[in-house]
Amino acid sequence: MPPSFKWDSLKRWETLLAVVLAVVVIFNISQSSVFLRVDNLVNLFMLHIEKIIVVLIMTLIIINGEIDLSVASVMGLGACVVANLYERGVSMEAAILVGLGVGALCGIINGFWVAYVRLPSLAVTLAGLIAYHGIAEMLVEDRSIGNFPDWFNQLGQKALIGPLPLSLVIFFILFIIFAAVLHFSAFGRYVFVIGNNREAARYSGVRVRQVKMMLYIMSGVIASLAGILFAARLGAVRASTAEGFELDIITVVLLGGVSIFGGKGTLAGVGLSIMLVLCLRNGMNLLSITGNTQSTVIGVLLIFSVLIPNLTQDFQGFWNRRRMIAK
Amino acid sequence: DEAVVATPGETVNMILLPKFLGIAVFDQAHQGAEEAHAELQNAGTLEFLGPTQENSAAGQVEIVTTAASRDDVDAIMISNNAGDQLGPALEAAKAADQTVVTWDSPIPSGDSEDLFVAQVDFDQTGKVMADMALSILGEDGGKFAVLSASPDAANQNAWIASLQETLEDEAYASLELLDIVYGDDVTETSYDQALALVDKYPDMELIMAPTTVGIAAAAKAMQDEGLCETVKVSGLGLPAEMLDFTLNGCAPEFALWSFVDLGYVTYYATYLLATGAIEAEEGVSFEAGRMGVYTIEKDPTREVGLRIVMGPFSVYNIDNVEAAANPGGAEMTPEATEEG
Amino acid sequence: MYRIRHYIRPEQIREFSLIFIIMLAVLFFGTQIDGYYSARTFNRIAASVAIITVLAAGQTLVILTRNIDLSIGSIVGFASYFAGQQLSANQDMHPLIAVGIAIGFGALLGSVNGLLVVYGRVPSIIVTLGTLAIYRGVLVDYAQAKTITTDMMPTWLVDLPRVNLFTVGEIEIRVMVGVAVLVVIAFQLCLTYLLLGRRLYAIGSNPDAARVAGLPARRIVLLAYILCGALAGLGGFMFLVRFGTITVSAGVGLELSAVAAAVVGGVNIFGGAGTMFGALFGAVVIGTLEQSLLRMPNVSEFVRDALLGLFILLAVASDAVILQQLRSLWARWAREARETPAAHSEKESGHAS
Amino acid sequence: MQPILKLENISKAFPGVKALDHVEFELFPGEVHALLGENGAGKSTLIKIMTGIYQPDSGQILLDGHPIKIGNSAQAQGYGIAAIYQEPLVFPDLNVAENIFIGHRVKGAFVDWRKMYREADDILARLGVSLDARSQARGLTLAQQQTVEIAKALSLNARVLIMDEPTASLSAHEVEQLFNLTRVLRERGVAILFISHRMDEIFEIADRVTVFRDGQQISSKPIAEITRDGVIQDMVGRKLESFFARNEHEQGELMLSVRNLGKRGIFSDINFDIHRGEVLGFAGLVGAGRTDVGLALFGVEPADSGEIILKGSQQQIRSPEQAQALGIAYVTEDRRQLGLTLPMSIAANISLPSLRKYLSAVGIIRRKAEQATAENYRQRLSIRTPSIWQEAGKLSGGNQQKVVLSKWLNTEPQLLILDEPTRGIDVGAKAEVHHIIDQLAGQGMGIMLISSDLPEVLAMSDRILVMREGQQMGIFNREEATQEVVINAAMGQSRSDVKV
Ligand SMILES: Nc1ncnc2c1ncn2[C@@H]1O[C@H](COP(=O)(O)OP(=O)(O)OP(=O)(O)O)[C@@H](O)[C@H]1O
Ligand SMILES: Nc1ncnc2c1ncn2[C@@H]1O[C@H](COP(=O)(O)OP(=O)(O)OP(=O)(O)O)[C@@H](O)[C@H]1O
């Protein structure tokens, strides 16, 4: 039995998510003939692909006991940098590289304050959320920049391998890499240990600051990449691109059973949570349930997925006691 | 050319997609569309779907994309809040043989839509605002600032551009535009921005807000700070929201169009396009029920794109605002009218 | 000197570092903005932070217990809409009853959060992320796209933002500012002098220890949520008063502003540490930066957010540095006291008797 | 006489472990009842049942002859039962006085700060510790936290006082104060349940001794009827050398020289040498600064003056990973906060500092190898657990200590800093640890042994360095170091006025 694979929590959280997911899928199939169509299944991912790419790295950051509220702003900034440079005549390839670099820079800034100065990550990345968005505004102002080269738009919109577009391929590859790193590598072990007890990790010779720095840099680069993919998918960039995505991203991570206090969570759970939210949203869209009703349903699901098992447990305990008293 | 008249009773499944759900203007547009839906005895459905305000752009993309993959959708009527970012999604809808008509706010690049139903002539908006400014400030004119929605709201930007163009005209030489600021269509931000303008430009006499959220917030800010005598507010506002401020002189004059009519006309145009009764081509005329005849033309405010202009502006002031705020007595403010 | 050091701890005067930061900011903006040092600046900033302060106070109560309430933006929206609707239906309602309705409504929504957290044992962030969406969704359904407008409101409410409690020279203390300050002071007193207040800290500081010490943690956390909801309800009422026009999107995003104010004000997001004054000063720091940047000449619309983020980061960083300096200063004093044990013990026995 | 508290037929099982197996237990007023047993015998579990933290699977509890149900700590307090737990549970953000009084049931809703500080000062003075009632609990050393816990329990004026290894991190002086207070309470008729792994203390304070083994009660006798060897035999089920003596070793070459090491406000002018194969003991009262010297050498809290010369070359040790690379290991005194990652498995904890050893070519952790290492230490130190994949937090206190030791031994260091290495571990394991220390020294490792257990320091060290309030009071050879000499130095008499 591998150590970071806890059967207990698997029983409690992941199984539950799997059950709920199965129910949702069956419901969707019964309600809509479109659901199982390949194009719909691709759409289901593609409509939120940028968010769920960032969900992966956010999982690691939250398990590490920190948070990154600035991801959505970095996504927007990455897209805006690329658009702005392209607009100025820089080649798209170079622009993308610079965009990723800017993402890394944002990560370094966040990481520096969090890891080395030990400021609370919530405060630091909240400031980042405002500031990086502000820089994006400086770059794009009130314009909408589009007319990117065809290959760029194609990458965002058209299938690359079989029916899968590039971003979906990237997501699956990242998912496998992150799962391996988090659950089977030394780095992943450090991520967990630091999330559980930063001081104990330090006393064990773990390079706490470097690990945190690495995570934030990865977060910056991946968020920026996601932002650029978003630009390719939509074919245009505005200053408000990706604004407000951070809460959606964090919600999915938490629904996946990752503890906001760090040290606990699995990518399997997060994967299930991604599937669950995507299927639910897609099903509701197919049934024409949109807007606030949709978010209300997700909100209810979020609460009930934890509440129900807790209540059943209480209920069982209650019955057991009743039986014992009766005896 | 003859104006084409719609044949009632055909089956067209339509989606009306506002910027987001939950506020009055879009509900009014829905009302107008429902009215047309009943008139035309459409055997299909009219769905009113929209994202939440916080997730407007991405939500619109999501709804359009899903609609494109549904077999039971024939037409989408959308008030675009995502700029050109909606392009690929709408392309997919068109590829699935769905009719795409924009209303209220078009696709800036104009590619991926069949037709834009403009509420008013965007080039006229600037003139209307400039005229209101002159009418409020008097012939001597004065200095004023613009409080807009978010910097990337396409229709607002177009109106501001048209305002700036209008101001170059001799007739408006007495008007000086000091600054353009953005309240993001959030009440708190707009309120703060309005007061900041007052502090920044002591000789400013007017705030022009081409957004219903901004104009109400600015008027309230001036009222709260007792500034209504020195700084007036104008722009585009809802009569029901502006009633008090017009009566007490904080916002003596503002303009808007009827969203009910906009929804109504949009529905007619879309129905005709989707049933194949008309083609989206320059010069095609059609009759939109009680609203009369419209002719499709090239949209002069964009490089590509066709439009019809609904028009006209209604300019509201102390004389007509009350009637407009309570059409038929009970529409907008049921509580207030029930009780007193 | 020894007495002062002995009675006052760096943790207790950490708020001074925030005041210092506010002063720095004011000095800086004074050089940038003409006529910045004026009563008007004060009035503007004070009025603009009143609502956030009340919300941050409520948020602080919950954060102290190592929980969080992300739903308050929706509670504010719902409470202001609901109170506005009741007022428009009943113009003669006594103002206090109107305020009571908003507070009670907020407390009700807060207690739903609290019950789910405490008895449902659902992590607070999950509960309130959920109710953030749920309350807003229910409001959208409830409101049927109708807007509350000023003309539906009784005159006293429309005039309330202009009413001064008192004025000092040109400095006006408006009712809403007064309410915010009152809330902060009242709750700070509760935190310091009520057993309940100290227990709030204990629970957040070490939940296991709280359980072992036999503290009624569940009831206390529930109470924190109810109070937070009630303050959000009060904030909703203030929102109605200030902005007059209430749509279903009223208060969107305020939860993050409140958390930001609390965190910038030194409230530990992992519970156990922080004060109401901290939350107040946190709100004032952010408010001062925001309002001043709005008025700064030559700062374009598009640069402002970038600067705001930068300044907030600087504020948080310098706050941490100042606090650390204070701590090491105290440690040095403590060592000096130990190295001169005679003087130390003499004084110690002096005050102990 | 009727017992205040009587436990009948109590059983409690955890997954894979039967922690308590049909236990009978009585506690009388006015007695100090010692509870003995190996690590993991079930002592702490019994206590947690008495204070309502765990619910027994079966059996009942009688208070003054009436059956009661103890559902939680608040109820236990209501019945007059107070406890000091093995691991201090302080509120780090509250100050010392608040920590002492926060759980009290008081009348009225208001906090009387003056009264609270007065009473806190009072009780701390009676305990003989110089701890400021106004200082924040965050940053207190483990021993200081332990005294806060003691003060808290004493201030409750309970009828039943339970102390789970209260002395584990205290030095002789503080232990003496605690025992004085305990005797006063005994006079007043309080029933006291006392747990310790230090035999001397048992014979000094206890009236009756109950021994547990594997969750079962083995014996319960008045102190007069027992002998040291007898008790140990009851505990481990076989005869055991209770005390281990060092083998004589050749001392090797110089390994570490510390010159004028200082850290502002913490310690200053520390000078010592450690040779290969040498055990240098560090003695002193609680708060003497021994831990801080260890932390400085390990780079956790680097020193700010002086020199560290390791194997002939001067080193600036700025971080633990650097220290580790230099072959230094540090076994912390605070196993729960700093030594272990409680929610993770025993195996993961043991492999953590040396994780690089377990990586495959592609950087994946080789679980088999990890498991083999953990199994090895589990046998060697007799760690009592159903599986090495068990969460470290679910081990008994002593077994946790063994895991911390394992994880550092596994790094094969050259200089091993042991800070209270035998805190809370039972006699058998303690002998085993002493044996290991001896063995490691024999292999040429340099060992720095910080311990508040004076007999241990005296028995295990080649030389003993005594500290007091951050100052080095002297270094004593094995021959000259007696209990008295060391205590006097630790209490502040300089070397010259020590009367032998
Ligand atoms: N929460 C728990 N979950 C699983 N097992 C537990 C738990 N608590 C204790 N145990 C197991 O119960 C047994 C008894 O533990 P207990 O803490 O009572 O021992 P102890 O006698 O106090 O030992 P020590 O002297 O080391 O403190 C041990 O085997 C321990 O691993
Ligand atoms: N009288 C005192 N008052 C306050 N703080 C003290 C006092 N004496 C020591 N300290 C603090 O306690 C720490 C010294 O404790 P340290 O843990 O290093 O000593 P130790 O000898 O290892 O004692 P212990 O046995 O408690 O571990 C230092 O950080 C010092 O600042």
Ligand SMILES: [Mg+2]
């Ligand atoms: Mg124990």
Ligand SMILES: [Mg+2]
């Ligand atoms: Mg120590």
